[in-house]
Amino acid sequence: MAVPKRKKSRARTRHRKAQWLRTAPPASASCARCKSPLKPHTVCAVCGHYAGRQVVQVEE
Numbered sequence: 001m002a003v004p005k006r007k008k009s010r011a012r013t014r015h016r017k018a019q020w021l022r023t024a025p026p027a028s029a030s031c032a033r034c035k036s037p038l039k040p041h042t043v044c045a046v047c048g049h050y051a052g053r054q055v056v057q058v059e060e
């Protein structure tokens with residue numbers, strides 16, 4: 001089994017992991033009808049609307 005030749009320094013490890021801070025946060029959106037938060041391009045779980053029309057019946 002291949003083994004790394006040298007130990008990675010703390011600085012190198014932390015520099016690599018710091019790149020995660022630069023990445024964009026996950027996308028989010030809000031329902032156009034009830035303003036509840038939801039992922040983009042998904043049916044609203046609260047009111048069942050998508051693209052301005054009722055697509056899922058939500059029981060009260």
Ligand SMILES: [Zn+2]
Binds near residue numbers: 034036045049
């Ligand atoms: Zn909604």
